[in-house]
Amino acid sequence: MLPEGVRVTASCAIYLFDALQYMVLIVVDICCIVLCRGAFKIRGASNSIFALDDIQAAKGVVTHSSGNHAAAVALAAKLRGIPAYIVIPENAPACKVENVNRYGGQVIWSDVTMESRESTAKKVQEETGAILIHPFNDKYTISGQGTVCLELLEQVPEIDTIIVPISGGGLISGVALAAKAINPSIRVLAAEPKGADDSAQSKAAGRIIKLPATNTIADGLRAFLGDLTWPVVRDLVDDVIVVDDNAIVDAMKMCYETLKVAVEPSGAIGLAAALSDEFKESSVWHESSKIGIIVSGGNVDLRVLWESLCK
Secondary structure, three states: OOOOOOOOOOEEEEEEEHHHOEEEEEEEOHHHHHHHOOOOOHHHHHHHHOOOOHHHHHOOEEEEOOOHHHHHHHHHHHHHOOOEEEEEEOOOOHHHHHHHHHOOOEEEEEOOOHHHHHHHHHHHHHHHOOEEOOOOOOHHHHHHHOHHHHHHHHHOOOOOEEEEEOOOOHHHHHHHHHHHHHOOOOEEEEEEEHHHOHHHHHHHHOOOOOOOOOOOOOHHHOOOOOOOHHHHHHHHOOEEEEEOHHHHHHHHHHHHHHHOOOOOHHHHHHHHHHHOHHHHOOHHHHHOOEEEEEEOOOOOOHHHHHHHHOO
């Protein structure tokens, strides 16, 4: 469910990497670049907020996020004309905090841990009566994010493999549910940073693994799977490809230089996974001929990027 006048359409551009011997379809979420500074999160946030009845909406909404979902909730709340209380960890990129302020969200700071984010959001709920718009572990959020896959397969139905960034699992759950419903034989792969590889560990262990700490340039991929997203990842995601930060930076450079698209680390990780030795050595690579990569998120913290490039 989206606000009147907002049309969500993914723009697909095909680039053939001869050295890799397969077609790569880079899926750039143009609607989200225009509406919400380059992140797919406006899909789930709008679906969640516009599904509220008037009594619920009047109380406002609250969420916790490192940035992109925060801005999306602030924007969707502004479009509906209701308050938005946004809990943001103190290490969030400044560009993402600026987006929340731009859309009129009220910023409430928390410590960097997920426990602090969640407890701060709960306190705001208790004080204001606001409705929680969870960044990933919510059916409306998941279904909203899944629309990017519906649009992709409507435009290019012959895709046989989709690579998706993974963190809390909202995006990949929506993509996997939509993709497998349309084509049960399609492969869905998760791309995850080495410094926050809880999803890979969870798949290996057969249960949710939460790390004591994360360390990655991909600031949007530091959350852990929830009780709604984990079963989808467990049952419908075929594999998790783990890449290091250097590979992510290389993929960002390719996006800039070849695709002419500004992509943040969390958005570039799918391309990094497709270029990785781990993927090229897997059976999936040899069985895939048309691969779709979800690239969404253009909020680059340039200070971090330049420091990474200069190491």
